[in-house]
Structures are given as structure tokens and as C-alpha cells.
Amino acid sequence: xxxxxxxxxxxxxxxxxxxxxxxxxxxxxxxxxxxxxxxxxxxxxxxxxxxxxxxxxxxxxxxxxxxxxxxxxxxxxxxxxxxxxxxxxxxxxxxxxxxxxxxxxxxxxxxxxxxxxxxxxxxxxxxxxxxxxxxxxxxxxxxxxxxxxxxxxxxxxxxxxxxxxxxxxxxxxxxxxxxxxxxxxxxxxxxxxxxxxxxxxxxxxxxxxxxxxxxx
Amino acid sequence: xxxxxxxxxxxxxxxxxxxxxxxxxxxxxxxxxxxxxxxxxxxxxxxxxxxxxxxxxxxxxxxxxxxxxxxxxxxxxxxxxxxxxxxxxxxxxxxxxxxxxxxxxxxxxxxxxxxxxxxxxxxxxxxxxxxxxxxxxxxxxxxxxxxxxxxxxxxxxxxxxxxxxxxxxxxxxxxxxxxxxxxxxxxxxxxxxxxxxxxxxxxxxxxxxxxxxxxxx
Numbered sequence: 001x002x003x004x005x006x007x008x009x010x011x012x013x014x015x016x017x018x019x020x021x022x023x024x025x026x027x028x029x030x031x032x033x034x035x036x037x038x039x040x041x042x043x044x045x046x047x048x049x050x051x052x053x054x055x056x057x058x059x060x061x062x063x064x065x066x067x068x069x070x071x072x073x074x075x076x077x078x079x080x081x082x083x084x085x086x087x088x089x090x091x092x093x094x095x096x097x098x099x100x101x102x103x104x105x106x107x108x109x110x111x112x113x114x115x116x117x118x119x120x121x122x123x124x125x126x127x128x129x130x131x132x133x134x135x136x137x138x139x140x141x142x143x144x145x146x147x148x149x150x151x152x153x154x155x156x157x158x159x160x161x162x163x164x165x166x167x168x169x170x171x172x173x174x175x176x177x178x179x180x181x182x183x184x185x186x187x188x189x190x191x192x193x194x195x196x197x198x199x200x201x202x203x204x205x206x207x208x209x210x211x212x213x214x215x216x
Numbered sequence: 217x218x219x220x221x222x223x224x225x226x227x228x229x230x231x232x233x234x235x236x237x238x239x240x241x242x243x244x245x246x247x248x249x250x251x252x253x254x255x256x257x258x259x260x261x262x263x264x265x266x267x268x269x270x271x272x273x274x275x276x277x278x279x280x281x282x283x284x285x286x287x288x289x290x291x292x293x294x295x296x297x298x299x300x301x302x303x304x305x306x307x308x309x310x311x312x313x314x315x316x317x318x319x320x321x322x323x324x325x326x327x328x329x330x331x332x333x334x335x336x337x338x339x340x341x342x343x344x345x346x347x348x349x350x351x352x353x354x355x356x357x358x359x360x361x362x363x364x365x366x367x368x369x370x371x372x373x374x375x376x377x378x379x380x381x382x383x384x385x386x387x388x389x390x391x392x393x394x395x396x397x398x399x400x401x402x403x404x405x406x407x408x409x410x411x412x413x414x415x416x417x418x419x420x421x422x423x424x425x426x427x428x429x430x431x432x433x
Contacts, residue, residue, distance in 0.1 A: 023247070027333055035279040042275055043272075046271065047260065054256065054260055054263070057259075058256045062251060062252045089236070093236065094246055116246055119244075215258055
């Protein structure tokens with residue numbers, strides 16, 4: 001992976017200076033993943049589902065911007081865009097993902113893999129429910145960029161949970177997500193529905209505040 | 217500078233790049249998009265002003281504490297050079313360029329000044345009325361607390377996320393030390409300092425005693 005990292009640096013796409021890191025036009029910061037995990041754990045303890053929903057919403061926005069600025073130029077298939085996102089996620093130490101299925105026509109995808117923040121969360125204190133709303137948001141942003149429609153994501157299982165070895169994200173429009181989960185993991189349908197409703201409620205709340213106008 | 221430092225650390229196997237993983241010693245690291253962090257701060261600070269930023273501070277404080285313990289720095293007895301290393305790493309990690317204006321070992325006091333990259337991004341998205349960088353203050357407070365063994369906090373009294381402000385200033389130490397400095401040199405910031413410290417202490421209380429040094433499950 002370091003070779004890829006070095007190539008980005010050598011080509012000037014990843015710039016590292018006293019002014020900070022740049023990945024193309026995006027400014028980056030290097031964090032201990034334990035900090036991300038602990039902040040997520042504490043804020044979700046107090047802020048509950050609304051906090052997690054905002055995490056998803058800002059990450060979805062970033063996913064769209066990423067595709068606009070750094071993603072695959074080949075728009076012939078949704079999988080091309082997701083592939084470029086997977087490479088970026090891997091390069092930045094966020095996690096390791098693979099496409100399980102993707103459908104360009106309906107703008108639907110299922111991905112599996114590991115989230116490093118979730119692994120740290122498990123080490124700190126295993127979670128009852130999935131925790132990685134950032135990766136879900138980044139994938140949903142990629143799908144939104146491709147379809148030009150709003151996309152959601154539900155993580156049906158997560159390595160932050162005891163006994164789980166791999167995360168799974170189901171991404172697309174609300175109905176497609178719920179139908180897929182109903183067939184593949186029926187016990188998770190209710191949780192997925194609630195996740196999407198929480199995201200919608202947070203979207204409405206953010207949208208209704210004039211002070212947050214233009215942020216998303 | 218970064219690539220030279222990374223290469224040096226890699227030669228000693230202190231930094232390791234795996235498949236989708238980056239390790240600094242025993243600590244896993246991740247590159248984060250600053251626009252995400254800025255947007256997340258703006259939204260959550262608006263939706264939950266009482267607690268969100270205090271939790272960021274406390275999580276960072278624990279990371280600062282870990283920074284000392286996990287990188288085998290505890291062997292150093294004087295914390296002021298450790299702050300120097302910490303500031304160098306802040307720059308290396310992309311937090312921004314900072315310098316220690318005053319570090320008083322006897323009284324456990326630190327005055328830090330510089331430009332936070334997240335703060336600059338927040339200003340670009342939506343300039344803030346109050347200071348915004350609770351992460352840096354937390355990192356410093358955690359590092360200091362390891363050595364002083366006294367409850368250490370930090371207050372940012374000016375921040376580049378605010379309109380027309382060119383530099384962040386962070387005051388760290390025990391609550392009474394912070395307040396006595398601000399009272400003397402920036403009395404107009406006393407109300408903000410009190411509010412900020414009260415909120416952090418309230419969240420600490422909710423978390424319960426001992427959470428800070430709890431070992432992972």
C-alpha cells in the first residue's frame with residue numbers, strides 16, 4: 001500500500017507540506033483511529049441516533065464531492081465509481097472493502113469488508129449495533145453522484161459487534177434497501193428501517209434550521 | 217517533510233502500511249477528510265451545543281494521554297519537551313502549524329498559538345461565533361495530565377474559524393490556572409471560558425469517575 005501512497009505523493013496528487021495534507025482539492029488530517037472510535041462512542045451515547053445520522057449525512061456529501069473531484073471518470077457503470085472509492089478508502093487507512101453486488105440501472109450496491117474505526121470500537125467496547133456511518137455515507141454519496149438521486153445506506157452487520165468478522169452495507173434507495181434486507185437478512189429489516197428514518201429526520205432537522213443553510 | 221519523516225519511521229518499522237491500514241507504533245491511524253470534520257462540527261455544535269464539543273475535547277484528551285503512554289514517552293520526566301514533540305506531530309499529522317508561547321512546568325500551564333486547519337475549513341464553510349477547536353486543546357490537556365496528575369483542561373480563546381481572527385490561542389492547565397490567566401490577559405473571554413469549562417465538567421460528571429483511565433474491554 002505504501003507504494004500506492006508514494007505514487008500519489010510523487011505525482012503531486014497528494015501534497016504534504018507545513019500547510020497540511022491535500023488529497024487533490026481536499027484537505028486531510030491524520031488521526032489516531034482510537035480517537036475517532038472513542039469520539040463516536042461517546043457522542044452516540046449522548047447524541048444517540050441523531051448523531052449517527054449526521055455522521056452519515058456529512059459523509060454522503062463528502063462521497064459526492066470525492067467522486068466529483070477524484071472519482072473514476074468512467075461513468076458507464078456504478079461499479080467503476082465504487083471501485084475508485086474502495087481504492088481511496090484503502091489508501092487512507094479507513095478500511096478494506098469489496099463489492100458484493102452492484103446494479104447500475106437501479107443505483108443499488110452491497111459492499112462487505114472491514115472498517116478500521118469499527119475494529120477499534122470493538123477493542124474499546126463491543127457495540128450492540130453497527131457503528132460505521134462514515135463508510136456507509138461515502139458509498140451512498142458515490143451512488144448519489146452516479147444516479148443524481150438521494151441514496152441511503154444501512155449497515156446490516158459490523159465488525160464492532162461481538163462475533164462479527166465482516167461489515168455489510170446495503171446502499172440505494174429506501175425501498176430497494178429494505179426489500180434486499182427483507183430477503184437476505186430478515187431479522188435486520190426493522191433496524192434498517194429505523195436507520196433510514198433517523199437519517200430522514202436528521203435531514204429534515206438540518207434543513208429546517210436557517211443557521212445550517214447551505215452546509216449540506 | 218512528511219515523506220522524509222515517514223520514511224525514517226518506516227525504516228525502523230515504527231510506521232507500517234498494510235492493506236487498508238496505517239500503524240504508528242501500536243496505534244492505528246486514519247486519514248480523515250477535513251471538510252467532513254468541519255461539517256460535522258458545524259451541524260452537531262448547532263444541534264447539541266451543550267455536549268458535542270465537550271465530548272470531542274474529552275475524546276481528544278484521552279488520545280493525548282495515550283500519545284504519551286503508547287509511544288513510550290513516559291520515560292521523560294519533564295513534560296515541556298513532550299509538548300514540543302506533540303506540536304511537531306500535530307504539524308506532521310496535518311492539524312496545523314502551532315507553537316508553544318509559554319510552557320510552565322511548575323504550574324502545569326501551557327499557552328499555545330497557531331493556525332488550525334479544521335478551524336480554517338470551518339471558517340470557509342460557515343464562520344463561527346465561538347472558538348471551535350476542541351481537539352487540539354484536548355490533546356494537549358491529556359498529554360499534560362499524564363505528567364501533572366492534576367485535572368487538566370483547555371480553553372481556546374480565539375480561533376481562526378471566527379471571522380477576522382488570524383490565529384488560534386489555546387490556554388491549558390488546571391481550571392483555576394486557566395481562569396487566572398484569562399482574567400489577567402483576556403478578561404473579555406471569561407464568560408466563554410466559564411461556559412466551555414462548565415460544559416466539559418458536566419459531561420465528565422455524566423460519564424462518571426474513572427472513565428478517563430479505564431482500560432479497553
